[in-house]
Every structure is written in structure tokens, then in C-alpha cells.
Amino acid sequence: MSLPRLRTVLDDLAAYQPSEGVYASARRPHPRPRPLSANESPHDPVPGVTEAIADAGATINRYPDPGCGALTRALARTHEIAEDRFAVGAGSVALLQALLQSVGEPGAEVVYAWPSFELYPALADLAGVASVRVPLADDAHDLPAMADRITPRTRLVIVCNPNNPTGTAVGRDDLAGFLSRVPPTCLVALDEAYYEYVRAPDVSTGLDFCAAHPNLVVLRTFSKAYGLAGLRTGYLMGDARVVGRLRKACLPYAVNTVAQRAAVAALELRAELLRQVDATVAERTRVHRALVHGGWEVPASEANFLWLRLGANAVAFGRWCTDHGIAVRTFPDQGVRVSIGSAEDNDGFLAAAAEWRTRTAADA
Ligand SMILES: *Cc1c(COP(=O)(O)O)cnc(C)c1O
Numbered sequence: 378m379s380l381p382r383l384r385t386v387l388d389d390l391a392a393y394q395p396s397e398g399v400y401a402s403a404r405r406p407h408p409r410p411r412p413l414s415a416n417e418s419p420h421d422p423v424p425g426v427t428e429a430i431a432d433a434g435a436t437i438n439r440y441p442d443p444g445c446g447a448l449t450r451a452l453a454r455t456h457e458i459a460e461d462r463f464a465v466g467a468g469s470v471a472l473l474q475a476l477l478q479s480v481g482e483p484g485a486e487v488v489y490a491w492p493s494f495e496l497y498p499a500l501a502d503l504a505g506v507a508s509v510r511v512p513l514a515d516d517a518h519d520l521p522a523m524a525d526r527i528t529p530r531t532r533l534v535i536v537c538n539p540n541n542p543t544g545t546a547v548g549r550d551d552l553a554g555f556l557s558r559v560p561p562t563c564l565v566a567l568d569e570a571y572y573e574y575v576r577a578p579d580v581s582t583g584l585d586f587c588a589a590h591p592n593l594v595v596l597r598t599f600s601k602a603y604g605l606a607g608l609r610t611g612y613l614m615g616d617a618r619v620v621g622r623l624r625k626a627c628l629p630y631a632v633n634t635v636a637q638r639a640a641v642a643a644l645e646l647r648a649e650l651l652r653q654v655d656a657t658v659a660e661r662t663r664v665h666r667a668l669v670h671g672g673w674e675v676p677a678s679e680a681n682f683l684w685l686r687l688g689a690n691a692v693a694f695g696r697w698c699t700d701h702g703i704a705v706r707t708f709p710d711q712g713v714r715v716s717i718g719s720a721e722d723n724d725g726f727l728a729a730a731a732e733w734r735t736r737t738a739a740d741a
Contacts, residue, residue: 384655386502391501396706398699407702411722414704416541416571416603416682419718420653423502424606429642433635441634448637451644452612456584461617464624467631468597469570469611470496473535475626476502476566476594476613478533488526490518492542492711497535506532515682516676517545524558534559537568538583539575542706542714544678548579556590564619565593570611571680573602573654574661580679584614591616594623599636601681602654603643608636657681661717667727671734682716685730694733701729 396414398405412419422430436505445465453460466472473496477487489497491510501508509531511523518536525536536555539546547555559565567583583595594615601607610632613620643650665683668675674686687694688710695707698715703726706714715726 390502396704399704406700410702410704411725412704413640413716413718414706416716417606423646425646426639426642429638430635433638440630445632445637448640451641455644462614462620464613464620465632466611466627468609469596472613474500477501477506479623481505481627484530486530487533488523488531493537494541514545518547520555521550531563535566535620539571539679542678543684546580546679548645549581561592568596570598574681575679577679599640610636610637610640621697657717664723682714685713687712697733703729
């Protein structure tokens with residue numbers, strides 16, 4: 378019997394692989410693994426947010442506000458930019474999908490660095506946009522090489538800043554130089570999912586360049602610094618004319634009531650949440666120092682995770698972590714990304730990493 382005919386892209390597309398040992402699965406050696414695979418906030422939700430969630434729960438027989446009005450107003454106040462320059466989505470991945478669908482014509486290409494955010498390739502394939510991957514140089518974006526790859530077919534360039542999974546960030550001057558090389562007809566998306574964790578003084582947000590470059594959009598998320606990963610809310614900022622059209626590529630009612638209300642509450646409690654980010658940044662410094670001291674090669678990170686360049690040993694080390702009750706993200710033949718979690722979970726990871734080095738030194 379024949380099966381229904383679906384797009385052939387689905388035959389080749391790799392299904393998203395959740396990290397080993399985290400969710401209910403066959404290979405879950407520890408009942409409560411240390412959750413260092415998904416770059417989430419290690420902090421429990423703050424009371425103001427859980428109260429907003431409870432209040433919103435009482436209204437879920439009604440559809441959400443399709444225009445995310447209250448949230449958009451709160452975002453506009455926070456960023457001091459006009460409301461019509463925002464689009465809100467069910468996670469910033471939904472906005473990335475909208476971006477790719479908005480440029481997905483036959484022959485269209487998207488340029489991005491590699492390795493970078495794992496979902497870019499799948500979203501591009503689904504939208505029918507051909508991926509042009511430009512290798513990182515020393516774990517960082519090679520912006521001149523990316524600019525060299527732009528052709529009349531290029532409709533979108535994605536710059537993940539700081540880059541997931543390596544944690545490196547693009548500096549202001551390099552970004553300015555790059556933007557001046559992109560034709561105004563080609564969209565540029567700066568994925569700033571980890572912007573709140575940046576401390577390097579020479580890194581600035583893409584927002585500073587939006588006035589000069591209407592082809593630039595900036596993506597942010599409530600999933601990381603704001604601690605709302607489970608609710609799926611992200612947003613995009615850019616030129617009102619561009620954003621207004623991109624918004625049409627988003628499903629109406631996609632951002633649910635609970636998420637909208639929680640995100641507004643999180644913005645009201647922003648100062649408190651940004652203090653939690655400070656704590657994560659301090660832990661990042663501590664874990665990075667300990668790893669480097671232990672002989673690991675780890676680039677300086679501007680995000681809430683660290684990148685262990687392991688090459689051929691990546692899978693073995695990822696397994697080692699899983700078996701030691703630590704969930705990490707493995708990139709086969711490249712490296713392992715470990716999130717900065719609670720001090721206790723970070724210590725658990727450092728102990729497992731140190732033990733691995735002792736073991737491999739003994740084997741050698
Ligand atoms: C985590 C992450 C996101 C956030 O996705 P949401 O859909 O908002 O949870 C976006 N981009 C990158 C690079 C990320 O690492």
C-alpha cells in the first residue's frame with residue numbers, strides 16, 4: 378500500500394534529537410540528571426511570574442490576544458523603541474521560521490556560520506531555502522568570509538551573536554564592517570538569544586545598527602535570561618516596514634495567553650532577573666577558569682554555556698557525562714557544549730570532566 382505523498386525534503390531532514398538522558402527515554406541512566414544541555418536558566422521562576430501564570434490560567438477558555446498588545450507595549454517601554462517595530466513569536470525559533478519562509482523562493486539561499494544554532498539547517502530546508510554554511514574561524518564567526526559568500530541569490534544572512542554552541546561574540550567594528558558589505562535587498566538576522574550574558578565591552582547589540590540598516594532584524598528570547606523556556610516566547614525587532622510584513626508570516630494566536638502574561642511580568646521584574654544573569658556570568662568565569670586550569674581548551678564565552686572543543690572525542694565525552702548524571706549537548710566530531718547551571722551542578726560537571734582527563738591520561 379502506498380503512503381501519502383509528502384515533500385521529499387522530509388525524507389532527508391534529520392529529526393531534532395533531544396539531548397541524551399534528559400527527557401523520558403530509553404537511555405536515561407540517572408533519574409535526575411544535572412540539566413546542562415539546553416542553556417536554560419538554573420533559577421526557579423520568581424514569584425511575580427508564577428503569580429501571573431496562575432492568573433492567566435483562569436482565562437484560558439479564551440483565545441490569546443493575537444497582536445500580543447500588552448507584551449508589545451511592555452517591550453517597547455523596555456527597549457525604548459516604537460511598538461510597530463516588534464514581532465512576537467512562540468519562541469524565537471518561530472520567528473526564525475517566519476523569516477526563512479518569508480524569503481523562501483526557488484533559488485533562494487541563506488548564509489550562516491557553522492557550527493551554529495542547530496535549528497538553522499532544518500528551518501532552511503523546510504522553507505526551501507538552500508543553506509550556505511561558512512566555517513567558523515577559531516570558533517568565531519568569519520564575517521569577511523560570510524560576506525564573500527553573498528550573491529544575488531542570498532536572501533538572508535543569520536549571525537548568531539553570541540554564537541551557539543561556541544559562545545564567541547562578534548565585535549562592534551567587525552559587525553559594522555560586515556553590515557556595510559551586505560546589499561540592502563538582503564535581510565540580515567542577528568540572533569541575540571544570549572545578549573543579556575554579554576560582558577565584553579566591544580560587543581554591541583544589532584539594535585544600534587537598525588537605523589542605518591533597515592534590512593537588519595534582531596531576535597531575542599524569553600527562554601534564557603528571563604527563565605521562560607517552558608513557555609516559548611521570543612521577539613524580533615527591526616524596521617517597522619520590514620517587521621510589519623514579517624509579522625504576516627507568523628501564525629495568529631501562536632503565543633498563548635499564559636506566555637504573554639508571564640513575559641510581561643518578567644519584564645516588570647527585569648532588574649531581579651538580570652541579577653540572576655550576573656550570578657550566571659560569575660559562575661561562567663569560575664567554570665571557565667577551572668576547565669582551563671585543568672588543561673581543557675575552552676574559548677572565552679559571552680553566553681551561558683561553554684564549548685569544549687573535543688573533535689573525535691566529542692561523542693565519548695558526551696557519553697561519559699550522561700553516564701555521570703550530567704546532561705550536555707554533544708556535537709559529533711566537533712565538541713560538547715555545557716550550560717552554566719547552579720553552582721552545585723557546575724561542580725558536578727567539573728568533577729566528571731576532571732575524572733575524564735585523569736582517565737584518558739592514564740589510557741594514553
Ligand atoms: C536558545 C536559542 C534560541 C531561543 O529559542 P526559543 O525558541 O526562543 O526558545 C534562539 N536562538 C539560539 C541561537 C538559541 O540558542
